[in-house]
Amino acid sequence: MNTVTLIGMAPLVELRRATKHYQIGEKPVIALKGIDISIQAREFVAIWGPSGSGKSTLCNLIGMLDSPTSGNVLIDGQEVDDLSDNARSELRNRTIGFVFQNFNLIPVLSALENVMLPLQIAGASSAVARERALERLTEVGLEKHVAHRPAKLSGGQQQRVAIARALVTDPALVIADEPTANLDSGNARRIIELMLDINASHGTAFVFSTHDQRLLESVKRRVLMQDGEIGSDSQPARPGTQTRIAGSRP
Numbered sequence: 001m002n003t004v005t006l007i008g009m010a011p012l013v014e015l016r017r018a019t020k021h022y023q024i025g026e027k028p029v030i031a032l033k034g035i036d037i038s039i040q041a042r043e044f045v046a047i048w049g050p051s052g053s054g055k056s057t058l059c060n061l062i063g064m065l066d067s068p069t070s071g072n073v074l075i076d077g078q079e080v081d082d083l084s085d086n087a088r089s090e091l092r093n094r095t096i097g098f099v100f101q102n103f104n105l106i107p108v109l110s111a112l113e114n115v116m117l118p119l120q121i122a123g124a125s126s127a128v129a130r131e132r133a134l135e136r137l138t139e140v141g142l143e144k145h146v147a148h149r150p151a152k153l154s155g156g157q158q159q160r161v162a163i164a165r166a167l168v169t170d171p172a173l174v175i176a177d178e179p180t181a182n183l184d185s186g187n188a189r190r191i192i193e194l195m196l197d198i199n200a201s202h203g204t205a206f207v208f209s210t211h212d213q214r215l216l217e218s219v220k221r222r223v224l225m226q227d228g229e230i231g232s233d234s235q236p237a238r239p240g241t242q243t244r245i246a247g248s249r250p
């Protein structure tokens with residue numbers, strides 16, 4: 001499996017002094033206050049922190065789903081702002097896969113058809129899409145459930161389908177925004193373990209967000225968000241760094 005397609009000297013994704021302001025009526029909301037962060041190829045990064053601290057906004061900027069109010073986003077050293085909308089979408093589709101809190105599967109399609117879809121949209125034949133989708137569903141442990149529609153699957157199984165779908169185009173990076181928010185603690189842990197396994201075996205980089213500190217035990221690089229800024233408890237990307245889990249929720 002050819003997962004990592006961008007292996008330049010530059011980070012996979014870099015944000016420089018990125019801010020994000022929203023306007024609610026008259027009231028401005030400053031969601032990000034000038035973030036500097038680099039995600040390297042093959043990294044596994046947890047973005048954690050309390051509700052409203054800016055985790056989703058940060059994930060959206062890293063994944064090019066949204067643009068910063070000021071500052072820069074670079075993908076493999078290339079300024080995203082310099083790209084046309086089409087070039088930007090093409091780069092995003094080629095580089096990044098997404099997993100969402102609500103799974104976002106298409107209810108009338110089977111697990112297999114859901115996973116085939118990104119490849120078919122990208123122009124792959126049904127035969128190729130089917131073969132690759134089956135491989136990914138097998139990797140996430142769902143080879144016996146390929147014909148099931150989402151409603152016939154548990155939450156944990158639906159999220160596995162969503163992970164298989166995110167991986168099917170062989171992205172260098174998967175962004176998972178609160179992927180465990182709708183799962184019980186056992187399934188939540190298994191989803192994190194699955195992402196860690198895929199990261200270790202295929203080199204796919206992962207950025208996932210959570211407000212649940214208990215899910216951070218196995219994750220070496222943790223970025224703490226606090227009021228739109230990166231907090232001082234964040235762990236830098238250093239191989240072998242393992243940190244003590246602090247006792248209280250952020």
Ligand SMILES: Nc1ncnc2c1ncn2[C@@H]1O[C@H](COP(=O)(O)OP(=O)(O)OP(=O)(O)O)[C@@H](O)[C@H]1O
Nearest residue numbers: 022023024029031050051052053054055056057058
């Ligand atoms: N589309 C929007 N319009 C207005 N304000 C927004 C919008 N999206 C986010 N915000 C605000 O920006 C701040 C950061 O929100 P964000 O969703 O990034 O935080 P979060 O840490 O992901 O929170 P949660 O864990 O609850 O999802 C919050 O004050 C939020 O209300």
